[in-house]
Amino acid sequence: xxxxxxxxxxxxxxxxxxxxxxxxxxxxxxxxxxxxxxxxxxxxxxxxxxxxxxxxxxxxxxxxxxxxxxxxxxxxxxxxxxxxxxxxxxxxxxxxxxxxxxxxxxxxxxxxxxxxxxxxxxxxxxxxxxxxxxxxxxxxxxxxxxxxxxxxxxxxxxxxxxxxxxxxxxxxxxxxxxxxxxxxxxxxxxxxxxxxxxxxxxxxxxxxxxxxxxxxxxxxxxxxxxxxxxxxxxxxxxxxxxxxxxxxxxxxxxxxxxxxxxxxxxxxxxxxxxxxxxxxxxxxxxxxxxxxxxxxxxxxxxxxxxxxxxxxxxxxxxxxxxxxxxxxxxxxxxxxxxxxxxxxxxxxxxxxxxxxxxxxxxxxxxxxxxxxxxxxxxxxxxxxxxxxxxxxxxxxxxxxxxxxxxxxxxxxxxxxxxxxxxxxxxxxxxxxxxxxxxxxxxxxxxxxxxxxxxxxxxxxxxxxxxxxxxxxxxxxxxxxxxxxxxxxxxxxxxxxxxxxxxxxxxxxxxxxxxxxxxxxxxxxxxxxxxxxxxxxxxxxxxxxxxxxxxxxxxxxx
Amino acid sequence: xxxxxxxxxxxxxxxxxxxxxxxxxxxxxxxxxxxxxxxxxxxxxxxxxxxxxxxxxxxxxxxxxxxxxxxxxxxxxxxxxxxxxxxxxxxxxxxxxxxxxxxxxxxxxxxxxxxxxxxxxxxxxxxxxxxxxxxxxxxxxxxxxxxxxxxxxxxxxxxxxxxxxxxxxxxxxxxxxxxxxxxxxxxxxxxxxxxxxxxxxxxxxxxxxxxxxxxxxxxxxxxxxxxxxxxxxxxxxxxxxxxxxxxxxxxxxxxxxxxxxxxxxxxxxxxxxxxxxxxxxxxxxxxxxxxxxxxxxxxxxxxxxxxxxxxxxxxxxxx
Numbered sequence: 001x002x003x004x005x006x007x008x009x010x011x012x013x014x015x016x017x018x019x020x021x022x023x024x025x026x027x028x029x030x031x032x033x034x035x036x037x038x039x040x041x042x043x044x045x046x047x048x049x050x051x052x053x054x055x056x057x058x059x060x061x062x063x064x065x066x067x068x069x070x071x072x073x074x075x076x077x078x079x080x081x082x083x084x085x086x087x088x089x090x091x092x093x094x095x096x097x098x099x100x101x102x103x104x105x106x107x108x109x110x111x112x113x114x115x116x117x118x119x120x121x122x123x124x125x126x127x128x129x130x131x132x133x134x135x136x137x138x139x140x141x142x143x144x145x146x147x148x149x150x151x152x153x154x155x156x157x158x159x160x161x162x163x164x165x166x167x168x169x170x171x172x173x174x175x176x177x178x179x180x181x182x183x184x185x186x187x188x189x190x191x192x193x194x195x196x197x198x199x200x201x202x203x204x205x206x207x208x209x210x211x212x213x214x215x216x217x218x219x220x221x222x223x224x225x226x227x228x229x230x231x232x233x234x235x236x237x238x239x240x241x242x243x244x245x246x247x248x249x250x251x252x253x254x255x256x257x258x259x260x261x262x263x264x265x266x267x268x269x270x271x272x273x274x275x276x277x278x279x280x281x282x283x284x285x286x287x288x289x290x291x292x293x294x295x296x297x298x299x300x301x302x303x304x305x306x307x308x309x310x311x312x313x314x315x316x317x318x319x320x321x322x323x324x325x326x327x328x329x330x331x332x333x334x335x336x337x338x339x340x341x342x343x344x345x346x347x348x349x350x351x352x353x354x355x356x357x358x359x360x361x362x363x364x365x366x367x368x369x370x371x372x373x374x375x376x377x378x379x380x381x382x383x384x385x386x387x388x389x390x391x392x393x394x395x396x397x398x399x400x401x402x403x404x405x406x407x408x409x410x411x412x413x414x415x416x417x418x419x420x421x422x423x424x425x426x427x428x429x430x431x432x433x434x435x436x437x438x439x440x441x442x443x444x445x446x447x448x449x450x451x452x453x454x455x456x457x458x459x460x461x462x463x464x465x466x467x468x469x470x471x472x473x474x475x476x477x478x479x480x481x482x483x484x485x486x487x488x489x490x491x492x493x494x495x496x497x498x499x500x501x502x503x504x505x506x507x508x509x510x511x512x513x514x515x516x517x518x519x520x521x522x523x524x525x526x527x528x529x530x531x532x533x534x535x536x537x538x539x540x541x542x543x544x545x546x547x548x549x550x551x552x553x554x555x556x557x
Numbered sequence: 558x559x560x561x562x563x564x565x566x567x568x569x570x571x572x573x574x575x576x577x578x579x580x581x582x583x584x585x586x587x588x589x590x591x592x593x594x595x596x597x598x599x600x601x602x603x604x605x606x607x608x609x610x611x612x613x614x615x616x617x618x619x620x621x622x623x624x625x626x627x628x629x630x631x632x633x634x635x636x637x638x639x640x641x642x643x644x645x646x647x648x649x650x651x652x653x654x655x656x657x658x659x660x661x662x663x664x665x666x667x668x669x670x671x672x673x674x675x676x677x678x679x680x681x682x683x684x685x686x687x688x689x690x691x692x693x694x695x696x697x698x699x700x701x702x703x704x705x706x707x708x709x710x711x712x713x714x715x716x717x718x719x720x721x722x723x724x725x726x727x728x729x730x731x732x733x734x735x736x737x738x739x740x741x742x743x744x745x746x747x748x749x750x751x752x753x754x755x756x757x758x759x760x761x762x763x764x765x766x767x768x769x770x771x772x773x774x775x776x777x778x779x780x781x782x783x784x785x786x787x788x789x790x791x792x793x794x795x796x797x798x799x800x801x802x803x804x805x806x807x808x809x810x811x812x813x814x815x816x817x818x819x820x821x822x823x824x825x826x827x828x829x830x831x832x833x834x835x836x837x838x839x840x841x842x843x844x845x846x847x848x849x850x851x852x853x854x855x856x857x858x859x860x861x862x863x864x865x866x867x868x869x870x871x872x873x874x875x876x
Contacts, residue, residue, distance in 0.1 A: 258829055258866070296825070296826065297825070297826060297829055299825060299829065299864040299866045299867070300864065300865065300866045301863075301864055301865070301866075313825065314822065315822050316821055316822035316823065316824040316825060316852070316860075317856070317860070318859055318860050318863040318864075319863075475863075
């Protein structure tokens with residue numbers, strides 16, 4: 001494949017790809033997201049390949065293993081084009097029937113359709129399933145149409161058009177302004193405006209600058225970055241290149257997890273293909289802009305998702321955070337200005353450039369624009385990855401998309417942001433999904449993991465569980481974090497075992513305050529957040545725990 | 558054996574240049590009579606005599622070894638080499654006893670340059686004693702083959718034994734009393750069994766197995782060890798062998814490093830990939846990576862001990 005050297009060549013290539021694609025040719029999109037793949041160990045993909053080989057349909061039927069479709073609860077899922085018939089919980093035994101009856105016979109197999117547990121209605125298309133109906137899928141919408149290992153599939157859904165627009169029609173300054181106008185906020189947890197971060201790095205002295213994709217995603221219960229990056233890696237790559245152009249960087253890094261081999265494989269292929277097509281390398285699309293990307297893997301420690309720790313890791317040092325009197329966007333990797341954004345943030349960039357900041361700001365709340373990916377887990381009917389516009393209430397997410405609590409139980413709390421987030425009680429469910437609104441309630445949105453807890457959960461246990469996790473993950477460099485977490489964990493364990501003393505809760509609050517104020521990085525600063533938020537809304541549980549050995553949950557049993 | 562044959566022991570003497578050699582010289586000049594069975598090698602100090610010399614002498618079939626040095630605290634060197642000779646002889650005697658030879662075949666005596674008569678009288682005592690003992694191994698009931706095998710096993714271990722001598726069998730005070738006390742103590746026996754005897758047994762077992770496969774009972778019969786001990790030694794050496802073997806060869810390491818263009822910041826990626834191949838990271842692999850990537854070994858150790866993902870022991874081992 002020769003390199004593409006201009007916008008015209010790119011469009012010509014795109015037309016060529018589209019003309020080769022027959023819209024009426026039947027094709028099967030099989031979810032190869034983490035959940036589905038683990039559930040059936042890739043047997044369905046193999047079964048389809050075998051069946052198509054057996055019937056000699058290789059030229060007539062397309063087959064692709066796509067990224068996560070989102071609805072993990074009902075996996076493995078498949079979608080059959082061109083009718084877009086969606087089947088859930090498919091087993092290898094169903095494969096011959098699907099091929100003969102649906103793909104060739106154009107008939108729907110009723111028993112494989114999704115059935116609404118409330119109404120008993122069957123849904124033929126994904127868009128009719130309540131889980132999808134209430135979503136706004138800007139980032140995830142293409143996941144069924146794309147084979148993550150094929151750059152042609154991405155080009156067919158007008159991929160890399162934003163790149164050509166940014167590089168050839170806009171100046172770096174204009175790109176930056178567009179992102180700032182769109183008010184794109186970092187999706188990794190902090191919600192810091194990406195545009196401002198880019199501007200700081202752009203204005204920082206020095207020629208060498210770096211841009212980084214943070215695909216570490218160590219948060220417990222978060223799996224949406226994985227879904228994008230393994231399902232549509234080119235969208236993230238495109239965003240990264242545009243960002244590099246705006247910042248003036250010529251070297252990018254993707255920092256991914258070492259324990260997701262499929263994701264790593266997809267990223268490697270995407271980078272290689274992008275280099276081959278000329279979206280990476282020298283003189284990209286004839287614009288004169290050079291940019292290269294290197295893939296780095298983390299080594300399974302939570303703190304390496306922290307920005308300065310992550311940069312230390314890329315340098316080849318142990319991931320220990322440093323104090324950030326000077327932002328990493330001024331002094332990051334090798335003391336050079338470095339822009340670090342989350343996977344989801346980068347994936348938003350091509351959308352903004354393509355459709356404009358006005359379109360982008362039309363969704364969302366006053367201060368949080370666009371959509372947000374959330375991963376639903378815990379005591380919820382529909383586990384999975386959902387994309388909703390900011391401003392959707394938590395109730396809508398839990399009941400409308402998530403399908404409520406299983407076994408008719410009552411909801412007790414919704415926990416945001418994993419081990420460094422917070423919980424809100426049932427009474428606050430009508431809070432809209434918004435960076436600032438939720439932060440005010442002591443439950444910052446974090447990376448977007450939503451953990452639903454039913455009435456049987458002990459909130460003391462929840463706080464203890466997260467502290468236990470963090471006490472293992474603290475890097476140990478600064479004392480407040482290392483010792484503070486340990487002491488809080490000790491007191492909480494005592495409370496939990498009924499050995500609590502008078503004044504324990506006050507002591508907890510005091511330690512939490514000091515740990516929060518004195519720790520070096522966000523891990524220590526926010527380590528006590530789950531504790532504080534559960535103390536804020538569920539203080540009585542701590543008090544009753546202190547009085548009697550058993551928690552409410554155990555009493556009921 | 559032919560009638561009229563009398564056994565003439567062959568004895569090797571290592572004599573210190575400053576004392577015993579001069580003493581022997583004086584004995585000769587003064588025409589003191591003593592049996593002519595000793596062949597003399599002059600050394601600059603009795604401390605110069607290495608265990609390797611002694612066992613080489615026995616390996617070549619000599620019947621006894623005599624070492625003559627200056628009186629303790631009279632050494633001509635500030636290093637007091639004769640104390641080293643003393644501890645060396647204690648250990649060698651113990652080794653001889655361990656492999657079934659009479660330790661009296663090795664003696665160490667202090668003879669000053671003026672004591673010609675003392676040298677002659679020592680010889681007058683020593684030679685008849687060895688004559689009585691007979692040729693090497695005969696009195697002890699060892700056949701030629703078995704003796705050779707055992708001496709070879711010890712010879713192979715000598716570098717290790719010297720290391721043990723200087724590290725673990727060191728006497729803190731240089732007085733004759735302290736030396737005698739230490740080398741006759743239970744503590745010395747325990748250390749010897751722990752540090753040397755076990756190693757010797759392992760080395761013998763490995764030598765046997767290298768010749769041809771043996772069952773545990775065969776080994777225990779040949780070496781006179783209990784089957785339990787044999788299986789214990791086998792277990793230990795199997796583990797050491799595994800720990801010492803490098804599964805990824807240098808070529809593979811170099812290929813992985815070249816893939817990352819030898820950049821020092823690719824350290825973590827290189828280590829991850831090597832571990833992916835080998836399942837754990839042996840020390841020599843870390844050394845090679847350190848050399849190739851030009852990253853100090855201290856930093857590599859910092860990283861591999863920081864992350865739980867990296868394994869510094871084979872998977873499933875209990876350390």
